[in-house]
Amino acid sequence: xFVLLLSLxxxxxxxxxxxxxxxxxxxxxxxxDVINNPSIHWQTTDDKVLNLGxxxxxxxxxxxxxxxxxxxxxxxxxxxPVLDQLDVYMLQEGNIFVHQQLxxxxxxxxxxxxxxxxxxxxxxxxxxxxxxxxxxxxxxxxQLPVVLWTNHDFLINDQVFRIVMGIYFGLMGIMAAYxxxxxxxxxxxxxxxxxxxxxxLALFSACLSGFAFRYLWPASLWWNDQxxxxxxxxxxxxxxxxxxxxxxIGISDKWLYLGCRxxxxxxxxxxxxxxxxxxxxxIKLTIAYAVSACIWGIFCRILRLAxxxxxxxxxxxxxxxVLIGGIILALNKLDLISQTWFTExxxxxxxxxxxxxxxxxxxxxxxxxxxxxxxxxxxxxxxIQKVNSQLEHTVALRTQALQEANDRLxxxxxxxxxxGIANRRALDEALHSECLRAKRFEHPLSVIMIDIDFFKLxxxxxxxxxxxxxxxxxxRILSNYATRAGDFVAxxxxxxxxxxxxxxxxxxxxxxxxKIRMTCEASPLISESYRIEMTLSVGLHTQTKPPYNxxxxxxxxxxxxxxxxxxxxxxxxxxxxx
Numbered sequence: 224x225f226v227l228l229l230s231l232x233x234x235x236x237x238x239x240x241x242x243x244x245x246x247x248x249x250x251x252x253x254x255x256d257v258i259n260n261p262s263i264h265w266q267t268t269d270d271k272v273l274n275l276g277x278x279x280x281x282x283x284x285x286x287x288x289x290x291x292x293x294x295x296x297x298x299x300x301x302x303x304p305v306l307d308q309l310d311v312y313m314l315q316e317g318n319i320f321v322h323q324q325l326x327x328x329x330x331x332x333x334x335x336x337x338x339x340x341x342x343x344x345x346x347x348x349x350x351x352x353x354x355x356x357x358x359x360x361x362x363x364x365x366q367l368p369v370v371l372w373t374n375h376d377f378l379i380n381d382q383v384f385r386i387v388m389g390i391y392f393g394l395m396g397i398m399a400a401y402x403x404x405x406x407x408x409x410x411x412x413x414x415x416x417x418x419x420x421x422x423x424l425a426l427f428s429a430c431l432s433g434f435a436f437r438y439l440w441p442a443s444l445w446w447n448d449q450x451x452x453x454x455x456x457x458x459x460x461x462x463x464x465x466x467x468x469x470x471x472i473g474i475s476d477k478w479l480y481l482g483c484r485x486x487x488x489x490x491x492x493x494x495x496x497x498x499x500x501x502x503x504x505x506i507k508l509t510i511a512y513a514v515s516a517c518i519w520g521i522f523c524r525i526l527r528l529a530x531x532x533x534x535x536x537x538x539x540x541x542x543x544x545v546l547i548g549g550i551i552l553a554l555n556k557l558d559l560i561s562q563t564w565f566t567e568x569x570x571x572x573x574x575x576x577x578x579x580x581x582x583x584x585x586x587x588x589x590x591x592x593x594x595x596x597x598x599x600x601x602x603x604x605x606x607i608q609k610v611n612s613q614l615e616h617t618v619a620l621r622t623q624a625l626q627e628a629n630d631r632l633x634x635x636x637x638x639x640x641x642x643g644i645a646n647r648r649a650l651d652e653a654l655h656s657e658c659l660r661a662k663r664f665e666h667p668l669s670v671i672m673i674d675i676d677f678f679k680l681x682x683x684x685x686x687x688x689x690x691x692x693x694x695x696x697x698x699r700i701l702s703n704y705a706t707r708a709g710d711f712v713a714x715x716x717x718x719x720x721x722x723x724x725x726x727x728x729x730x731x732x733x734x735x736x737x738k739i740r741m742t743c744e745a746s747p748l749i750s751e752s753y754r755i756e757m758t759l760s761v762g763l764h765t766q767t768k769p770p771y772n773x774x775x776x777x778x779x780x781x782x783x784x785x786x787x788x789x790x791x792x793x794x795x796x797x798x799x800x801x
Contacts, residue, residue, distance in 0.1 A: 243286045243355075243369050245273045251281040254312050254319070254356060275365040277503055284357040288313075288371055292350040298377050299355070301325070301341040302368040304433025305451065310358040311343055321346065326361075327448070331441035338381075339433030362502040363451075388432060391571055395425035398578050402585070413585055416465035423461050424574050427454035452497040455509055459516045460490045466520050469585065479523055486516050514550060547573060639714040641691055642698035650713035650721055651773065657709070657725050658771035668771060669724040669732035672762040672780040673701070673739070676792040678718035685753050693755060694718065696748045704739050719784075721777070729765035729797065736761045736795045744793065758793035760784055765799070 246265040250257065257263065265285065273284060290297060301309065307328050313321035325334065325341045336342035345353075359367060372380070399421045406414035429435035430451045440446055463486050466472070472479045493512060497505045551569035600607075637649035645653070654670070661668040675681075675697060682690040694714070701712045701720055709725035722739075724732050740759045747756040762784025764776055779798040787796035 243288070243371060245284050245286050245367065245369060247273060247275070247282050247284045249278075249280045250283050252283070254310070254358070257283050257285075257356060258314070258317070271368075273367040273369075275367075277363075277507060278365050279362070279503060281358060281360040282365065284359060284367055284369075286355050286369065288353040288355055290345065290349050290351060290353055292348065294373050295345070295349070296347060296374045297345040297349070298336070298372045298374060299343040299345065300368075300370045300372060300377065301343075301357075302370060303366045304339050304341070304436065305361070305363045305431065306341070306359060306365075306367075307361040307363065307448075308359065309341060312356040313345070314354040314356070315349075315351065320349075327436060328444060330444065331436055337437075339437050342377075362448075363506065388434070391428070391575055392425060392434075394575055395421055395428075395578060398582050399425070402582065409589070411585075411589065413465065413468040416461055416468055417582070417585060419461040420458060420465050421578055423454050423458040424578065427451065427458055428571060428574065430454060448502060449497060452502070452505055452509055453494065455513055456490050456494045456497070459513050460487060460494075462520070463487055463490070463516060466523055470523055472523065479526060482519055483523075486519060490516075639698075642695050642714050644698045644702060645711065645713035647713065647716060650711070650715065650723070653711045653713075654723055654773040654776065657711070657723055658773050658776070660725065661766070662769050662771045665768070666726045667728045667765055667767045668776070669727045669729065669763065669765040670776045670780040671722040671724065671732060671736050671739075672715065672777070672784040673697075673720040673722070673736075674760045674784055674788065675718040676758045676760055676788075681755060681757070685755060689748075689750075689753060689755065692750070693748055693757060696746075697743060697757070697759075700742055700746065701739060704735060704742070721780075727765070728767065729763070729799065732763055732765055733795060733797060736763050740793070740795055760787040760792045761795040762787055763795060763797045765797075 244267070246267050248263055248265050250263070252260070275282065288297075288299075299311070301311075305327055307326050309323075309325040311321070311323045311325065312319050321343065323335055323343050325343075334341070336344055355369075357367070357369070359365065399418050402414045402418050402421075405411075406418065426435060429439070430447075435450060436447050440450070463483055467480075467483050472483055474480055489512060493505065493509055497509075547569070637645060637652075639646040657668055660666075675693065678690065678693070681693055697720065698712070698714065701722060705712045705722050705724070707724075711723040713721050713723075715721045722735075724735065727735075740761055743757055743759050747754055749755075762780045762782065764779035764783060766776055783796040783798040783801060786801055787794050790796065
């Protein structure tokens, strides 16, 4: 039904639109230079849609429009919503009377016509021959389906288009919603990954068709540029997890398991790299990655589902559909095959078939497993009943004991025995993690080094037990101040302590350090046999931009600490002021 509706849409389009014969040339010149330079060698194309593949060049495209005022008003449509930059000029008798700057690098609200595609209304009263010039540049596939519509024909085509896309997204939504409810009912992990996969596929299709930019993030230009890569890679990642759970691929399936883990690892690398590398490079790598993953999915079926079971049939149809659709779309974007309604919508057709077949395959798997479990339970019920209770009790006791031992061991390895706060090992791990997080999200990171003034004198005067009590006292004070999520307090060694403050700039960190110093000065350690007053020397370093290196942060804070000690103690020194 979905394919028939797409075919109907293409027939309506063919009946109502005027496809324009385009000429093009690679040039970054201005409009005045292009118009007034008769020596420019314009190239023509025999295809109905200009398709230049992936290119980092700017192109000028021109054509002529024959406007009959009686049939108007007219709309000019550029039906490819992921183009980056478009400058559209309309001229009559050498004079520019329309100039529009479009593209997905412009906020959606700036468009002259609210639509997923780029639509330019021709001014009322336009009549006769109009020269159309378009300057286009894009990191995505450079396709330019330029269509001149009458207002009436455009509305008819748009309604059919929206019905088809509504059915597609409705299908995806229904499949996701149904399987979410089923997942919460039976807690089958295959359903969970299937739902994630369907959602990622739907969002990827929404990005390609322009619906995501219009309805989900119309003001987020950077994210709109990254979303196609993100959701395509995420579709492969979630699809791989789905295949692993559906086909029950585990560590025992050595090569299949390693292949799936390799796909997951490559996907995460591409996902991370997409933030830093050029889109034009990343989209080619991602397309190759996605096609390879689909081929691997079919290979997994051959090895894991040998035979002609219904699960194997549905699985084969599903992955073959999306593989064929993906390859056709990739060849279309790479300008290796012409753009038609089928090549442009091949992935939509493939994913619609795939989602439906995979949902049926999940049901088949669940039914098969249910029947197998029933037969096994029927054959071994009496035996299982005899040993189950004792075995469960024994396993539970051993598991609990092992878990408790592991918890104690882990806690002991990361905790300072005397003060009860984190030790140096835990500090190094936490600081490394916070450096990575600060680099990713570009937020400031502050490190405070603290030393108890004249601590040796405390030990010599009151004894080591009193000195230990002083360390515990200071540790409690520090813990009372570093209370936010992400704040980290540790004993660095001896009488030195360290505090890591995430998302904290220099002024905030200084204010906290000063409060700690003043609190310590005003909070002597009192017992029946002594009263010990203590002061702190504090060093502070704040890093606001990369590189974030844990050792360098500690070293800078340590330098500030020793400056505070040399400068009279009982003070806070800031590394940036040394």
